[in-house]
Amino acid sequence: MSRSQEELYDITIIGGGPAGLFAAFYAGLREMKTKIIEADSKLGGKVHVYPQKMIWDVGGMPPLTGRELIEQSIEQGLTFNPTVVLDQVVTNIEKDEDGSFLLTTATGSTHYSKTVIIAIGMGGVISHMKLEVPRASEFEDKNLYYKVLDVNDFRGKSLLISGGGPTSIDWGNDLSPIAKSITLIYRGDQMRGLEANRTKLINNGVEILYNTEIRELRGKDHITEVALYNNKKDEVFQIETDAVLVNHGYHKDNLLFSGEGKKVELELVDNFFIKSSSMGHSDVPGVYGAGDCVLYDGKVQLIAGAYQDATNAVNCAKLYIEPDAGKTALVSSHNDILDERNKKYLYEEKI
Structure with missing residues (x-):
């Protein structure tokens, strides 16, 4: 040597x-x-x-x-x-x-x-697992988020959270006091995490959609609408949103x-x-x-x-x-x- x-x-x-x-x-x-x-x-x-x-x-x-x-x-x-x-x-x-x-x-x-x-x-x-749908990378520096850097980014906004693990549940609870509304979607039929935190999520007024995943992001410069897919009913439906926050793991x-x-x-x-x-x-x-x-x-x-x-x-x-x-x-x-x-x-x- x-x-x-x-x-x-x-x-x-x-x-x-x-x-x-x-x-x-x-x-x-x-x-x-x-x-x-x-x-x-x-x-x-x-x-x-x-x-x-x-x-x-x-x-x-x-x-x-x-x-x-x-x-x-x-x-x-x-x-x-x-x-x-x-x-x-x-x-x-x-x-x-x-x-x-x-x-x-x-x-x-x-x-x-x-x-x-x-x-x-x-x-x-x-590193975060990225959302694998068309145009996802296009919205990353706009209103598609993979982590919360500043809670004020979501103040007064309608927010869609994708993911059913403890981090997504925490986000829903932490952001519920400042967001206008929160919808949390999970592709499975049962979220992971402490039962007390899941109950808190419901008490905080977060809407939870099971068996649901993102199919398409829509909007010109920013996401304004998301097409969602219910994998149990085999149905596609749309919701309007101001921001999308994704936690699909690492x-x-x-x-x-x-x-x-x-x-x-x-x-x-x-x-x-x-x-x-x-x-x-x-x-x-x-x-x-x-x-x-x-x-x-x-x-x-x-x-x-x-x-x-x-x-x-x-x-x-x-x-x-x-x-x-x-x-x-x-x-x-x-x-x-x-x-x-x-x-x-x-x-x-x-x-």
């Missing part, structure tokens, strides 16, 4: 979601040379799927939107200026004779690291290392989750996991749990490189490495 010392990082984090970003921050506290490799074109991970949803279960934080969490996570994660590589999918990890790792991406790029943290969430880039990349010829073999649970201990270890020394992609007894599938995973993984990586190092970083409230930054936040107006 030929490389310069400048190319060799202490820790390379695969994934730039909440777990990966917090790992980057904590690695900075531990004074580790850090790189993030993210498959998407932006940092933030799966939270981009629900930018307007409220998140209540991050300790010590008032409720905040997904978008706010992304912005704050990125700001925190980049505190110590890690190297960030976007649009790169890691397809292979090899371990060299000297114990360091060679990471190869789908484009053929190579990255060298003493340790690796895998924080790829539920499996790489997530496309997800396969788990990392799906290619052949890999030299680092990770033990997986249910063919997906990286088998880990509560201390972040995988079964490969020097490779650790954090967030939704790891599984162990007591695992908490929350963003708050991802922070704990990330901290454990970084501490394991530090001790792997420097066995005599402290087991954890000095707490941030007493950490000299943050002195100048603390002055900025405490005395911003005086400096």
